[in-house]
Amino acid sequence: MENTPYRTVFGATGKIGRALLGFLSEAQLPTIAVTRDLGRAESLPFVEWVAADMSRPETLPATMENSVAAFLVSGMGANFIAEQHNVITAAKAAGVKSFVKLSSAAAGKSWPAHIAPSAIGQSHRKVEDLLKASGLDWTILQPTGFMQNWLGEFSKRVKEERSIYEATGDGGRAYIDLRDIAEVAFTVLKDPAKHAGQTYILTGDEVLNYWQLADIIGTVIHQKVTYVPLTLEEARERMEKTGMPQWTIQTLITYAEVQRNGDATYVSNDVQQVLGKPARTAAAFIADHIEWFR
Template identity: 30%
Template structure:
């Protein structure tokens, strides 16, 4: 039972993996929702309260959030102006009278984080802390679901990750944890949760699990920094994006993601999924 008396909840990112799953969990629990989306045509058909607004549109976002008490804010898509978008949306939420924001951050968010995108998450957290709203931060590790994609068509995970370990988490578990928080938001104000899977694996171990589960040859190639930048150059991505890609691996090598917590189980009452579980469910 929620400690808040029927709080009104808005969910962003409902056309994506995590936001969509969160919306589904809350619907199943009978929680009234408003979905804030960029394109209403892509919103789940079962939701009647859908409003269009982008993170960077302060007036439109404020209008979309009027009457909302609790906001589930999925971090924006990676972009050069991601932090500016976050700050604008947070200011819009405050303008609209939102009381509590639940934000999807990243494990180890800090101004000097090795993983460059975790620095943006830290700055977003700081903006929320300075706002008049209460907050809850869900700092997830890397997603288990993306490692098969890292292997690509060649079946090779390439990066300067060395023998470092990562306690990656399933997107489904992040969504379940978020839904648990949103179902009782008052109990989680001012809390930060590090969301991880049940074990920390090296990239070589991850490759072996993928190979065993899929029957497709998958290996890990430990690159030097020079090799990592060179292998990503053909994509033509901007410098900030390439730096983010490479720093995903250097953060693993530096031990920054070698973290395993019980937060998922404490929040949801169920242990988190392993990589083998994720691959089996897929």
């Protein structure tokens, strides 16, 4: 790592982190990828893997040796705020100049003012405040609902039953492809000074409800797909049967209720502003992942 300017990526084995590493590697930008488990590391040109644990500050300095910028994404947990603050503090001590944090639209101005922020939104907002007070040059990314959430149980239902079960009624959201989030993060990390002090709200360019998404999926797979609207209580019961933690259930119910009430229709042009091209569409996403649905 000596005398080489690096970018450091925390959360490097997650979906967004892996996509970001792909962009950095292709651009031949030397990168330090951070993970707790090196067994999950993926070999890529220009990427060096370092093991560290955000809950153990003593492991963090090695992740940012000669690093000019850091990107942080991590899963929500009981110690989320403290762990992310540990990374921010370590970056400051290591002389990192620029810090890019993946936050959530639930922490920003796109969240409806008349509804209390979710637990996830509150946690991200607290970390955003800590980052802004750190003295680092910062850029914050606030994405909305992920298209990749349609892969898994959602797509399994489409494949097996040709049905979508959601409690959002007629309400829509401008869903975003994680690849766009990763590409925005990559663009910021290439020239962080250009984006310092900016908060980018990352949405798709089209607001869709599940009636419309069912039609889009049906068109792509050449099969009729039906949206089955659930009540909020029905949605809660289905999640409880899976053993999902109550805080997660309540967060998802809150998101569904916001969308159901028509309060999730915010569309930002920040993706196009940063990338110089439109956000990926839902139809393109379904086509790229067609085997999940067909």
